[in-house]
Amino acid sequence: MITWDNFYLFATISIILWLAGAVFALSSSKHSKVAISLTIAGVFCLGIFITGLWFFLERPPLRTMGETRLWYSFFMGIAGLLTYIRWKYRWILSFSTLLSTVFVIVNLMKPEIHDQSLMPALQSGWFIPHVTVYMFSYSVLGCAFIIAVSGLIRHKEEYLVTADNLVYTGVAFLTFGMLFGALWAKEAWGNYWSWDPKETWAVVTWMGYLLYIHLRLQQRTKKKMLYIILIFSFLALQMCWYGVNYLPSAQQSVHLYNRNN
Incomplete structure (x- = not known):
């Protein structure tokens, strides 16, 4: 076993x-x-x-x-x-x-x-897709972070193209994860969004990657700045995932169950 x-x-x-x-x-x-x-x-x-x-x-x-x-x-x-x-x-x-x-x-x-227990809020059909989709998006955006750090060091144009594809994929899954989470929140707590610390940092992370996509499509921003945006967006993602659990304001969060054990 x-x-x-x-x-x-x-x-x-x-x-x-x-x-x-x-x-x-x-x-x-x-x-x-x-x-x-x-x-x-x-x-x-x-x-x-x-x-x-x-x-x-x-x-x-x-x-x-x-x-x-x-x-x-x-x-x-x-x-x-x-x-x-x-x-x-x-x-x-x-x-x-x-x-x-x-x-x-x-x-x-x-x-x-x-x-084996699950609190009532977690006994939802949205639980599995919300978390697994988020974890997959985090991993893809983790690869984009690696590419961004390498791009800052090695200054290769091809790295931006790679980062683009990874960010587009990661943000797509991140968006689905947020959508599933909102539907889950409506079912569990009666509101789609409560702006608790974790949700706030989720928006900060999402907006960071959308900013990268916007600037990349405009093709007017220097490569170095684009890589820096990707790096800071990934740091915001880490804050969203587990960093917020250590904030005093998170003690009343509806996401507090993530700190169990």
């Missing part, structure tokens, strides 16, 4: 496979198939754990911060792999692996006590 106590085993195997895939990707383009296979295996391994934990808890493992970190690591592996396959950046797997590994290690260092 797969429980949180088994996580260290699946985490270790996934990290080793991801690191091996990143090494093969860096070594030569001839090893791309091996790199892809190893990365897929790492993602699959973590996916097995998430599925097993789901069956064990008899609920989707999406309630606590640690559980959402699991999904982020899982989707980050997928987003990094898709970016590698599409644009052939041999270094991208190294950075996507780094981000995935950081969140896996945080979960290893901060084990959680899980229970």
Whole structure:
């Protein structure tokens, strides 16, 4: 039976496979198939754990911060792999692996006590699509962040084109996530939007990426500024995801359940 106590085993195997895939990707383009296979295996391994934990808890493992970190690591592996396959950046797997590994290690260092209960607000059909769509968008925008940092350092025009595609995809899923969340909020609390800290930072994040898209379409803004906007938008995303939980104003938030365990 797969429980949180088994996580260290699946985490270790996934990290080793991801690191091996990143090494093969860096070594030569001839090893791309091996790199892809190893990365897929790492993602699959973590996916097995998430599925097993789901069956064990008899609920989707999406309630606590640690559980959402699991999904982020899982989707980050997928987003990094898709970016590698599409644009052939041999270094991208190294950075996507780094981000995935950081969140896996945080979960290893901060084990959680899980229970099967879900508060009434979470017993909704919108719960799973809202959180999973958000986590996928966060991972895609995480790859856009990696590209932006690389663009600031290496000054390559092609990186902006890559960032464009990642941002368009990430923002599309982010928008769907906000929509699902609004419908869920209407069902659970009677209002589509309450402007609590998490929702406010969600809008700040969304507007940051929309600003990037607007300026990019205008084609009048310097590349450096565009990369900086992407970086700050990603930092706002991190604030929206978990940073707001440490704000005094968040203590009365309807999203406080995310801090459990």
